[in-house]
Amino acid sequence: MSTKTDKIDRLAQLTQANETTTGASLWREALRRLKASKMAVIGAAIIAVFVVVAIVGPWLAPHAPTAQTWRGEVFANQGQFVGARGENWFGLDHLGRDLFSRMLVGARQTLLVGVVSMLIGLVVGALIGMLSGAAATLGGRAGARIDTVVMRFIDILLSLPSLLLAVSIAAVMGQSLTTVMIAVGVVQIPIFARLLRGSMLAQGGSDYVLAAKALGVRRRRIVLTQILPNSLSPVIVQATLSLATAIIEAAALSYLGLGNPDPAVPEWGVMLAQAQRFFDNAPMMAVYPAVGIIITALGFTLLGEAMREALDPKLRG
Template identity: 40%
Template sequence: MAISVNDLPAAKQNAQRSIWTKLRHAARRKPLGAIGALIILVFVVVALFAPWLALYDPFLIDSNNLLAAPSWRNWMGTDEFGRDIMSRIIWGSRVSIFVGLMAVGIGSSSGALLGLVSGYFGGTVDYVIQRVMDTLMAFPTLILALAMVAALGPSIQNVIIALAVVKLPSACRVVRSTTLSVRERPYILAARNMGLGDVRIVLFHILPNCLAPFIILATAGLGAAILSEASLSFLGLGTPPPEPSWGAMLSGKTQRYMMEAPWLAIAPGLAITLVVFGFNFLGDALRDLLDPHQREG
């Protein structure tokens, strides 16, 4: 039965209602995932509207207000230069989320592409790609990122490059394993017999089956990327000063003034903890919802 033009608005409303119904059902099934999504949404909104949400200029130095305790004027206190900590936390969310999204987006997408090529073609191509991935996985994640940033120099762009390289092996391995299982299925063999090219088979028949594990991996990896960026900044190899960065706010003189001004470490530490928890909760929920082996009966 054909749908008339008058029925289109109603069909659109029904589709939107169905989406909201599915979201509510998913939130009821995975409340921690819903909490994680809410935490991420709050930080994304804060990052987008940082110029309007920050009460003060994050670079403004106030020599008359050094190490001020939290008050109605400065809700999270000030640092050793008199800069408002809350404003720097708000602006620092931009750096952390941007670095996390770019690093995971570039690294996981590149790794997924390599995994598709490696798993589908096999042979020498698979051997070479996997040996490169083995080499990268031989180094601890933070050590490899530290070495790359130390060689390239501390900057946001170099941190993104280093973390993207770190994300390559895991994405490549996950997508390759899925590709190996999918390429031998009957409909793939039928597609080959029909004369479809390798590119068409990979893009339209194998790639859709890899999206669920890829989304799960990328979401869970965002929290780890943000934590790695904070670690690099803490060690002085991340975002260069005076750019607000959660990791950099924990380093330097923060450790010296820890006893007399604990709010210097509490505020950025709490921000890092919340955003990492948010991505981990959401990643776990997506794994259970999208992975057929993890779904509840």
């Protein structure tokens, strides 16, 4: 009996050491691949610029973003768009406000909406995915039934178009910036839940889990200290990609009039919505926030795809 126990102990120690070494090597190799990837460098550079602008933008803005300083000049031109000039780098909007200042300040609101929405989806979705994955992996028949019920509900959410679901939630909750963040976050929940649950199921049959079961380690400890940490790689990648999606969807809700009820507060989606009425005479009012949204989403997408490739074991050479 003692010989069998010793063998199991040695197997567990060997498996744990191998998994730890492999995990560490995976992250080191992933970091090396990211540094060598032009796509990752470009994406990280775009994100860094966006974050810096969002943080220091209000202090860099040459004019107050809500001040209608040149309102008289705009009305004197019979509402014609005032283009870029030395005093106003991006020109003026329809109320005589400086567009460059509004773009700088609006970056913070856009980043806030994207990050908070992603965190709502990540935290709630990861919690659901962890519970479902743990139930399916170590919960026996009762756990399998719980997993089935939870996953069918997640499948229902996934079957709905994301933008339609977000619009429905925002319409029910009312017009506000908080509503936009919650609506976009709820749309992200089933994605994270399904992803983490699938990753945990893949890890459930690993040697280190079998060794832990044989040693009599509690199920909760196996899930929290072994299965969950080794299942987070795809979730981290998805979080980066979801930031891009969250920014686009938040801008879409603001464009539809479900965002901040105060149109004076600069936010790229709100600015894009306001510009649609003047697109024929002032197309640049729409171009500036649209380009900002596209480039920012592109940065997160490039970094996310590079991380996906770097963490894919099939691509490691």
